Amino acid sequence: MKTGLTIAGSDSSGGAGIQADLKTFSALGVYGMSVITAITAQNTVGVQAVEEVSGNMVGQQIDAIFQDIPADAVKIGMVSSANIIQVIADKVKQYNMKHVVLDTVMISKSGCHLLKPEAIEALKKYLIPSAYIVTPNIFEAEVLTEMKIRTIEDMQSAARKIYEMGVPYVVVKGGHLEQQDCVDILYDGSDFRYYSTNRIDTKNTHGTGCTFSAAIASHLALGKSVEDSIDAAKQYITKAIEKSLSLGNGVGPTHHFHEFY
Numbered sequence: 001m002k003t004g005l006t007i008a009g010s011d012s013s014g015g016a017g018i019q020a021d022l023k024t025f026s027a028l029g030v031y032g033m034s035v036i037t038a039i040t041a042q043n044t045v046g047v048q049a050v051e052e053v054s055g056n057m058v059g060q061q062i063d064a065i066f067q068d069i070p071a072d073a074v075k076i077g078m079v080s081s082a083n084i085i086q087v088i089a090d091k092v093k094q095y096n097m098k099h100v101v102l103d104t105v106m107i108s109k110s111g112c113h114l115l116k117p118e119a120i121e122a123l124k125k126y127l128i129p130s131a132y133i134v135t136p137n138i139f140e141a142e143v144l145t146e147m148k149i150r151t152i153e154d155m156q157s158a159a160r161k162i163y164e165m166g167v168p169y170v171v172v173k174g175g176h177l178e179q180q181d182c183v184d185i186l187y188d189g190s191d192f193r194y195y196s197t198n199r200i201d202t203k204n205t206h207g208t209g210c211t212f213s214a215a216i217a218s219h220l221a222l223g224k225s226v227e228d229s230i231d232a233a234k235q236y237i238t239k240a241i242e243k244s245l246s247l248g249n250g251v252g253p254t255h256h257f258h259e260f261y
């Protein structure tokens, strides 16, 4: 069986973070493993509290996995601090981790900082260059590149700048671009590919970025190419949003169907 590892934060409401990633791995037929970087007290309305796990404990979780079970793909989500970033970047090198998909989580939809602002430089310097694919949303791409993004052309410029940070593949997600279609773009250093769907009219989009990046990692683990993995992940997230759940009083979660594989 193919294996996937998520290195991310816990979302107590189960819609984002580690929980979304493991549900995605499972739905796509990949054996899921986890390294927890932080615990959030969170629901569909917001994030009430965050407690970080120590860098040492993050490192020990990674050691426990890689000294026993190899991972066919690794998804990295909420990393919280510069210290944790440094530990993860060192471990990616030490274990020569393959198919590392970095979702550059910064702020939750409800506005909570899941990455300390002072850790952004460490993310750019250490973690982005150690990833295989990075998947920033519009806001994150703006922060990483210090530019405003309003059009597909802006997304392309941002992708070029992020590529220059030393990562082979950049996916800029267009879920937050103000236009009818949801267009994500892939840049590999020479060409662009476009992944487009109609925008689904729903408020229930909690965990979309987590689910999408975990689905990319799952398909890489299963042996697909980068282009096909993103295509399959786009189909997965689109169905998961179409069937999203009106749970709770705020932004409800995506739905994970085992019928996908």
Ligand SMILES: Nc1ncnc2c1ncn2[C@@H]1O[C@H](COP(=O)(O)OP(=O)(O)O)[C@@H](O)[C@H]1O
Pocket (backbone or CB within 6 Å): 136, 137, 138, 173, 174, 175, 176, 182, 183, 184, 197, 198, 199, 200, 201, 202, 205, 207, 208, 209, 210, 212, 234, 237, 238, 241
């Ligand atoms: N309302 C929507 N309808 C269809 N696809 C969407 C919608 N919102 C987001 N997506 C897709 O979900 C994925 C996650 O994107 P996005 O929401 O931008 O990320 P994040 O959760 O990190 O902010 C992307 O493939 C994006 O195009």
Ligand SMILES: Cc1ncc(COP(=O)(O)OP(=O)(O)O)c(N)n1
Pocket (backbone or CB within 6 Å): 008, 009, 010, 011, 015, 016, 017, 018, 040, 042, 077, 078, 105, 107, 108, 109, 110, 114, 205, 206, 207, 208, 209, 210, 211
């Ligand atoms: C623990 C944790 N990690 C990541 C997120 C962000 O999830 P994302 O899919 O980017 O979007 P929202 O959950 O903010 O809708 C999170 N909330 N919690």
